[in-house]
Amino acid sequence: MTREVTPVVSLRDVGKTYGAVTALDGVDIDILPGEVHCLAGENGAGKSTLIKVLTGAVARDSGTYRVLGQEVRPQVTPAEARTAGVGVVYQELSLMPELTAASNLCMGRFPGRAGWLDRRRQRALARDMLERVGLADLDVDTRVSALTTAARQLVEIARVLSQDAKLVIFDEPTTALSAEESEALLSRITALRAEGVAVLYVSHRMEEMFAIGDRVTVLRDGRSMGTKPLTDFDEDSLVQAMVGRKIQNLYPGERPAPGDVRLELRGLRPVGFPAPVDLTVRSGEVVGLAGLLGSGRSELLRAVFGADPVVSGSILVDGREVNATSPRLAARAGLGLLTEDRKESGLLLGLSIEKNVAIASLPRAGTLGVLHRRRLRRHVVDAADGLRVKFGDWSDPVSALSGGNQQKTLVARWRATGAKVLLLDEPTKGVDVGAKADIYQVVAELAASGLAIVVVSSYLPELLGLCDRVEVVRQRRIVGSLPAHEATEEAVLRLASPVGHEAAAADPSAPSPQEQR
Template sequence: MPTSQTAAPGTDAPEVPPVLTLRKISKRYGAVRALDGVDLDLHPGSVHCLAGENGAGKSTLIKVLTGAVSRDSGDYEIDGDQVRRNVTPAESRGFGVGVVYQELSLLPQLTVADNLCMGAFPSRAGVVDRRRQRKAAAAMLDRVGLAGLDLDLPVAALPTATRQLVEIARVLANDAKVVVFDEPTTALSAEEAEALLARISTLRSDGVAVLYVTHRLEEIFAIGDTVTVLRDGAHVLTSPVAEFDEDSLIAAMVGREISNLYPGQRSDPGEPRLEVRGLRPPGFPEPADLSVRAGEIVGLAGLLGSGRSELLRAVFGADPVGGGEVLVDGRPVPPGSTRAAARRGIGLLTEDRKESGLLPELSIEENIAIAGWRTAGSRGLVNRTRLRRHVEAAADGLRLRFGEWSDPVSSLSGGNQQKVLIARWRALDAKVLLLDEPTKGVDVGAKADIYRIVADLAAAGLAIVVVSSYLPELLGLCDRVVVVKERRLVAELTAAEATEEEVLRLASPSGGAASVPEEVNPVEHR
């Protein structure tokens, strides 16, 4: 389908020629065709969203745009001038193409001023002119609404959202005509993400062409003027965002209808499986009590830094506690020991699967089997046939997509990596599963798979606790939502009671108290 530029909603602005054009762009990695004849037009003063599942070709297209990889074929023009096939990243920046990656490129130990002027320090007689440097850095920050930020602060001391804006300021300092945002809100709270989207709207008003890549469909509808969908490296369509609703956009991305993203009603839960009594995780001013029954999914909602992840880590024994106890099926779990927690049947999927979950140098098979080698051998020897059966049983029904069991786990998409971690705990016969941001960085098709898997695990009798910054996920997936505020469990809402507005009200620093009857413990299900 040919691309077309439309005016922003509510305007009658005439069509503007594209600042950047791609035609029939192809890129192959061995036998894999990452891009297959992709077209793209980016117009000044417009936000163009790029959508598709993991593996659709989005990252490869960004790398072609920025010179990180060379295209095999196709035409690339900026302001009507042809860009050579082996363009370098430095040349791409010089042409006015900037990129803000999900994993920022700032140097955390250097100051804000040094990061902003990196590679272009103003100097006099070969010596850095600090006065001119500070003036230039202050002007960059002012453009993104950070006037007054301490230029001498190390970047490591800044909140993630502020680092994002510093990165944007540095990109804009190179007179960027096109700014690419690659999953910029993944590590941000809802409030921080909203502020970033407002800043991107300002860039649009300033005439910058924006290419925005995200797995969060609500952001596409909030900020996008046009959307291009890729699937399996091919260009599926380019159309105004206003022509889609969520269901039709998902169908275009995954090539199939996903009518029910979240699982439906499940059977009533059983007896308490996980009990947290008087637990004192680090920084919690008062004891935490929580009970989750077999077959039940309980969500923990709260703002960034509220203590949600810390509670999961304490339950799993990853952090020391100042008192209290954790029980699984009525049996106490020795505190402060992840090994003891795992043996009692508690599994934890951490927020950062790459840093503290997966072993990227090992294969898919080894990552699933790593904690259960003893089940696949005897007398210190591993029976490979038994190991393979063990791994296949653990992955059964997870729709894990891969080439060979021996492939490195790092070769998998984010959604499939998450399924590997779930399979690992299934291999250990987990009774309790603690999920910290289970769909972070995962495309919509894989999200639907993960939701189904979680529901199936609950139906099999597991007690499941989910931490998520994405409220629709908690409301769609969980039987109950427990609100965490300032490292306290302050309220419990049933699925029928929970709304985004109510959860945000209870979670905010100025929010109200628990909206449950006084005679009911607000955080313990009876």
């Protein structure tokens, strides 16, 4: 006889609607103690809404919600959910950057003595919390703004665990982390499982789910497609369960040979770069920029687009020098930039989906400064064709879209401008596999139509699968160039890492950066 285990969290027939949109439709899920339960689904499948229901951020419309067998009322507040034992670590951390780690950890429950804050006790409590997540050596008086992203993530986890969490929800926790930091975080989550803590893990990186997950619940269009052990799936079958269709090839196949040089950087030296950068990208070519976090990849793209100042050098499009001293002038010259942070520097969250797509190309939808409504709508529809953007109406606010659909909206924006050069900074950050396949296909189609495309990505398989050539950036210099048939993760990391570079220099048999080029 086996003893029945009481789920830490149990949902039965849970529903949630927003007007005419059904976000959750009769969802069932049981999360057991000491398991990593993964939640998989495309953007817009209902994952974020389910997390909000669990944490009390929104009230469910129907169904039952139990924590350790005790029913939770529909209008549960976030404070009540935390008290019940449900904690969450969001992709966008909720720490206060200008306060110390100790203050953040003790927020809302500062230890006191005779009406005064007991700072010694606060520091002791903070050190105990940090020790549990492997940060015993961190000075608790350090401001959070001075910590690395990985350290901030662990501080957030320590704060959640200190609230006696029975279930810890991780929402895309590795999006902004390096490969080493991500591996360390996954190890920490595995340790939580060993302690008997239940974990709900949400990520678009399937390799992470397979590395640490025990079971997976698949959501599609707000409905649960069932819960199974992860060992019942491989990546292809899990993708098919998520998107409802079989994706034969995630990355596009071979493309025509590149044409003439379309983008050329001649001695371009952005502020902070120790040496000028030379780079050419041909019509129809997709070139990747690889490197560690802080290597200067994004800064180079921003400088080309006129968003960051340059000390010297020139930018040429189709052989003609362009005055890219501002984003407006760069866009007029045929350059387009999809930024890494879509919410802060990409989208206009207060405007509609239609206006976000059209904002950079309004003259194409009007005459003598007057917009034509029908022409504008046709212009926007053509730009979004093939991107599978999921929305109710073009007039809906872009903030109502899921992360993947917001990213597709930005791709459509630059597609609408008729840009000659497209600069993509982390184009699939926070995007599910179905949306990735759509974006990759559009990138391939844009390249086939003659655009020159530069892609920055921290996900090496993406660069290796998508690009014709990979340029490696280290310490704000381009140190090597690898054609697609020679590019491997090991070769890229050897060039990108200062340690690997020194080791290669010490080994006469190792190829030099010049030989790699």
